[in-house]
Amino acid sequence: MNPKKVVEVEHLAYFISQLARREEVGLIADLGAGQGYLSRTLVYQYDHPVLAIDSNQIQTCGAERQLQRTEKFVNKTKKPLSASGDQISPGDAPTNSPAPQPWLVCGLHACGNLSNVMLKWFVKSTAKCVVNVGCCYNMMGLTEGTISYCPFFPISQELTHKGATLSVNALKLACQAPTRWADQTTTAIGNFERHYFRALLHYAMVDRGLVQPNDPFPVVGRLSKTAFANFSTYAQRALPHHGPAQLSNSPLKVGDLAYYDTKLRPQAARMAIVWTLKALLSPCIESLIILDRCLYLVEQGCQVDLVPLVDPNVSPRNIVIMATK
Ligand SMILES: C[S@@+](CC[C@H](N)C(=O)[O-])C[C@H]1O[C@@H](n2cnc3c(N)ncnc32)[C@H](O)[C@@H]1O
Numbered sequence: 001m002n003p004k005k006v007v008e009v010e011h012l013a014y015f016i017s018q019l020a021r022r023e024e025v026g027l028i029a030d031l032g033a034g035q036g037y038l039s040r041t042l043v044y045q046y047d048h049p050v051l052a053i054d055s056n057q058i059q060t061c062g063a064e065r066q067l068q069r070t071e072k073f074v075n076k077t078k079k080p081l082s083a084s085g086d087q088i089s090p091g092d093a094p095t096n097s098p099a100p101q102p103w104l105v106c107g108l109h110a111c112g113n114l115s116n117v118m119l120k121w122f123v124k125s126t127a128k129c130v131v132n133v134g135c136c137y138n139m140m141g142l143t144e145g146t147i148s149y150c151p152f153f154p155i156s157q158e159l160t161h162k163g164a165t166l167s168v169n170a171l172k173l174a175c176q177a178p179t180r181w182a183d184q185t186t187t188a189i190g191n192f193e194r195h196y197f198r199a200l201l202h203y204a205m206v207d208r209g210l211v212q213p214n215d216p217f218p219v220v221g222r223l224s225k226t227a228f229a230n231f232s233t234y235a236q237r238a239l240p241h242h243g244p245a246q247l248s249n250s251p252l253k254v255g256d257l258a259y260y261d262t263k264l265r266p267q268a269a270r271m272a273i274v275w276t277l278k279a280l281l282s283p284c285i286e287s288l289i290i291l292d293r294c295l296y297l298v299e300q301g302c303q304v305d306l307v308p309l310v311d312p313n314v315s316p317r318n319i320v321i322m323a324t325k
Pocket of ligand 1: 031032033034035036037038053054055056059086087088089107108109110111114117
């Protein structure tokens with residue numbers, strides 16, 4: 001576990017355990033359990049029976065391997081802890097109680113739409129409580145390049161009636177964490193440069209007729225750190241048919257790249273200002289997504305609490321939604 005995950009898991013496991021004892025919970029279902037860090041902490045540190053569920057077989061196998069290591073390390077097997085490779089959806093929420101006592105549903109960093117699925121699953125199930133921390137709002141059912149509105153927002157009637165919508169750009173913005181910039185100056189400044197490269201390449205592609213002015217920026221995917229050494233390197237790696245060989249057949253030549261950088265470099269500072277103003281809206285968008293989830297639970301008759309789990313500079317997605325029926 002990296003240091004950030006250690007902090008998140010420690011705090012959330014303690015929080016869940018307190019709630020579980022108060023509500024006399026006999027079973028915890030960890031949805032989207034990933035490598036099972038939270039599940040194992042709940043089992044080995046707090047003695048709760050846990051059912052860990054993740055739809056990704058690689059994650060589930062990894063979790064099982066880690067569990068065997070933990071058992072060797074602590075020199076004891078504390079069953080029951082089961083791992084399941086199921087993909088949860090609201091339609092298959094258990095309506096029969098899986099345990100004689102009340103049970104609890106939880107999810108740490110339930111990414112994209114998994115948080116909404118989890119809350120709907122909880123409402124339909126016989127579970128007594130839910131503890132949810134969301135993340136990766138950009139993955140809420142949209143593929144990059146589409147300009148439509150998120151189909152999974154809002155889920156509450158209240159915001160639906162108010163006509164609230166979020167675009168793909170707003171979802172991406174919600175993932176930003178401007179409060180961390182002060183502590184991570186080098187990364188923050190590096191990110192300004194990346195935004196500039198991206199905008200500059202888009203400009204050059206439009207200028208040379210590779211894309212139309214209203215076309216979204218083509219999907220680039222994840223690039224290594226070395227790709228951002230300078231604009232020319234970035235452009236050659238980022239172009240959909242990347243590399244000098246392909247560039248030589250296109251109206252945008254490798255030799256042109258430095259020209260665009262020289263011409264537009266003075267705009268980089270202005271872009272940083274615009275990007276900063278945009279990023280400052282990110283907490284508002286995240287709050288709207290979380291508010292929608294809370295309103296949904298309230299509309300379904302649940303008692304809802306919002307709890308800040310850890311310092312947002314350590315872990316920006318730090319708000320826990322906690323609800324009981
Ligand atoms: C961001 S990871 C978080 C993993 C873990 N909770 C943690 O904090 O380390 C989200 C996990 O949810 C799983 N997942 C996403 N949608 C799911 C679904 N509908 N049913 C079950 N698992 C799902 C993914 O496979 C992924 O492992």
